[in-house]
Amino acid sequence: MTTAEAWKFAPAYELPTWPHVRAPDLDARERIRYPVVIAGGGLSGLTLACDLLLRGVAVVLLDEDDTVGVRGASSRGICYAQKSLEIFARLGIYEKIRAKGITWSVGRTFSGADEVYSFDLEDDRRSEQPPFINLQQFYLEWYLVNRIRELDEGAIRWKTSVVRVEHGSAGAIVHVETPLGTYALEADWFVDATGANSRIREELGIEAHVSRHTDRWCITDVRFEKPLQVERWTWIDAPFNEGRGVWQHLMADAVWRLDYQMDEHADPESISKPEIAGERLRAQLGPGVEFEFVWIGPYQYRDHLLDTFRVGRTIFVGDAAHVVCPFGARGGNNGIQDAGNLGWKLALVAAGEAGESLVDSYHAERHAAAVENLRVTSRTARFLAPRSAAEHRLRRAVVALARTHPFARKLANTGRMAQANDYPPSRWAPAGARSLQNVALGATTVMDLLADGTRFAGLWIGGSDAEVASLADLAQRLPFVAHAVAADGALASHLRAAPGTLVLVRPDAYIAATIAEPSRDRVEAALRCALALDDDDR
Amino acid sequence: MRTDPNIADPDAFYEAWVAAHGGLSDAESAALDARLVLLLANQVGDLQVLLDCIAAARRAAD
Secondary structure, three states: OOOOOOOEEOOOOOOOEOOOOOOHHHHOOOOOEEEEEEEOOOHHHHHHHHHHHHOOOOEEEEOOOOEOOOOOOOOOOOEEEHHHHHHHHHHOOHHHHHHHOEEEOEEEEEEOOEEEEEEEHHHHOOOOOOOEEEOOHHHHHHHHHHHHHHHOOOOEEOOOEEEEEEEEOOEEEEEEEEOOEEEEEEEEEEEEOOOOOOHHHHHOOOOOOOEEEEEEEEEEEEEEOOOOOOOEEEEEEEHHHOOEEEEEEEOHHHEEEEEEEEOOOOOHHHHOOHHHHHHHHHHHHOOOOOEEEEEEEEEEEEEEEOOOOEEOOEEEOHHHOEEOOOOOOOOHHHHHHHHHHHHHHHHHHHOOOOOOOHHHHHHHHHHHHHHHHHHHHHHHHHHHOOOOHHHHHHHHHHHHHHOOOHHHHOOOOOOOOOOOOOEOOOOOOOOOEEEOOOOEEOOEEHHHHOOOOOOEEEEEEOOOHHHHHOOHHHHHHOOEEEEEEOOOOHHHHHHOOOOOOEEEEOOOOEEEEEEOOOOHHHHHHHHHHHOOOOOOOO | OOOOOOOOOHHHHHHHHHHHOOOOOHHHHHHHHHHHHHHHHHHHOOHHHHHHHHHHHHHOOO
C-alpha cells in the first residue's frame, strides 16, 4: 500500500495595488481633451502608454482594476522575445527584466525518450538583448507601471471602467465610472487594449472571426529542487503524460511552468485537482523530488482576428485585435510589438510632423503580422493535435524518420518561436520593412540612437563627416538625424548594406528604406514617404 | 538519397499534406498516400534513389 502524498501550495504572490485618485475631469467645467486615451492596463496598453510618455505625448490609461496580473482565467504569459526586450530597453525597464527573469536560447523537442530536433536561437543573435527571457507576466506589468508612474504619476487611472464610447470622425468621447463618480474624457485618439473579450469592440459591432479549438491543456506552475536544463523542452508525446504533449519551461523565482496536453474530453475541474495534477508531476519528476504548486490552470485556446485594427479614431491593439494559439510565444509579444509600431506614429501625427494616414500603416503592418502569426500557430496546433487516425499516421511517419534523417526534423513542429515580423510592401514602405536588431556601435547601440523616440536614423555606411553634414538642413525640417557607420563593423554586416548606402531606420527600429546613392533629395523623398507627408487625406 | 533538408517550406508542405486527408476514411487516406508516393516517385525518377527510399522507409518502421 502506498500512502497518498500531501500536496503543498506555495503562498500566493502579494501583488501591489495602487489607489484610485480623484480625476481632474470630475471638477472641470468642460470636458478635458487628451491626445491619446488608452483603455486596458495589460501588456499592450501599458507598453503603449510608457512609449507615448517617453515620446512626449500626454496620455491617460484607464484600468478597471487596481493591480497588475490577472483576475480569473486571463493571460499568464511567460516568454518575452528579443524584439519586445529591445522595446523594453528603450523604455528603460530591460535591466530589471534581465535581472529577475530567466535568459534562454535553446529549445529541444522529444518524442518519447528520443530528441527529435533542437534549436539555438543564439546563433542568429546580433542584438544586445538575448533571444528570450522568461518572466511571469505580472512582473513585467509591474515594472511598466512603475516606469509610467516615474514619467507621469497620474497617467494611469485605476478603478476606472469604460462604460460607453462615442466614436467620432475627429475623436472619441469616453464615458467612465469610478468609485468617486462618473465622467467623460475626450480623446483625439482612443486605443482599445482591453483584451480578448473587449466590450468596446463588441459594442462597435466588429466581427472578430473567433475560432475555438478543442485541444485542452492544463498548466501547472510548480517549484521544486530537481536541477533541470534551463532550456525550452517540449514533448510531442510524453510517456509520462499518456502519450500526449508536455511543455517544460523555467520562470523567475525558480518556478517551472509545466503544461500538459489533456484528453480533449477531459473535465477541466477534475484534471486541475491537486491530487490529479500532483500525480502527473510525480510521473514526470520521479519519486523523492519535493515540490509545491504555485498555480494550476486548465485552458482551451481560441483565435480571432479583426478585419481592421483602425475604425476612425479608434485603434485596436493586443488581444483586443488578435488572439492566436499560445505556441511560439506569439501572443503577448505581438501586443507589445503592436504598441512599438503604433507609438511613434501617433506621436508624430499628434505633433503634426507626419500625415494622419500614417496611422493606417499600423493596420497594414500589424494586421499582416497577425495573419502570419495566426497561420504559423495554427500549423503548430494542428501538428500537436491530429484530428484523425490518418493525421496521427502522418505525424508518426515524421517522427520515425526524424530520428535518423535531418530533413524530417524540419517537419516536426512544437512551435516556431516569435520573431519580429517582416512587414509587406506598402505605400509607406515600398520595399517592405524589416526589423533591425539592437546592434552595439562602440559605446552606443541602435536603441540609443533611437532613444528620443520620434526621429528616424539615417545610417550612412562608411559615410564621411562631410557626407553626414550634408544632410544637416534636412534634420532641421524633418524628424531625422544622420549618423556615419563604420563599413567594417557589426552593424554594417547585420544590415547587409554596401559601403556608401544609407539605411533609413524608423523610430521602431524597422528599416524603412535602403538608399544606394544617397543624396539630400533622395533621403528627403524616402522620409516624406515613410511619414505619409504627401498622401495626407486630412 | 538526400536526407538533408530540401523541402522549401516544410510547415506549408505538412499543412497541405494534412489538409489533403481532410474528410477521408482511413482506407481512403491510405489510398491517397499510395497515389502520392507514385506521383513523387515519378518526380524522382532515379531507380537507385527510389530503392534507397523504400529501404529507409522500411527501416524507420515504428
